[in-house]
Amino acid sequence: MRRPGLNVVLYVVALLLGCGVVFGGVLVHQERQDRQRASAEQERYGDVLAAARKEIEAFVNIDYTKAQESIDAVAEGATGDFAKQYDTSTKDVVKILTQAKSVMEGKVLWAGVVDADHDSASVIVATSGTVANTSTNNKPVARQFRIKVDLVDEGGEWKTSNVEFVG
Incomplete structure (x- = not known):
């Protein structure tokens, strides 16, 4: 005795199970890709923030007794027009820093990252510190800066392409 109705039901159930397995596999694959993308993006943001912090730390720490070291630290993280402008503007800086005994x-x-894509980013950085020189009678005076840093990815290394004081 044949039961054609039962066979059709079994085929439909098997087909639905197969479709469910395929659909579930696709969802798992998409979730894995989404997590990998999110992880890569988070790592990129971390790299961008670390590069911006390093550059600005160098930028706001200048000591006339180690003026060339201070200048070189900023220049190391610079690229493009910013590197050229910085290099040009620092030619006489060592002399000026030494005369003013500036620290x-x-x-x-x-x-915080303001904007980022795969090869460029903008970061706002807030700093706090002091400056002491002959015009302050060598007494530290408080200084706070808000700085926008534009960065570009050069072969896996984030370099500063622009620095702008914003407030």
Whole structure:
């Protein structure tokens, strides 16, 4: 005795189970890709923030007794027009820093990515510190800066392409 109705039901159930397995596999694959993308993006944001922090820490820490070291630290993280402008503007800086006995010390309080894509980013950085020189009678005076840093990815390394004081 044949039961054609039962066979059709079994085929439909098997087909539905197969479709469910395929659909579930696709969802698992998509979820895995989404997590990998999110992880890569989070790592990129971390790299961008670390590069911006490092550059601005160098930028707000200048000591006339180690002026060339201070300048070189900023230049190391610079690229493009910013590197050229910085290089040009620092030619006489060592002499000026030494004459004024200038010491600027600071730290990054916070930094946040404003915009980012796969090869460029903008970061706002807030700093706090002091500056002491002959015009302050060599007494530290408080200085806070808000700085916008534009960065570009050069072969896996984030470099500063622009620095702008924003407030």
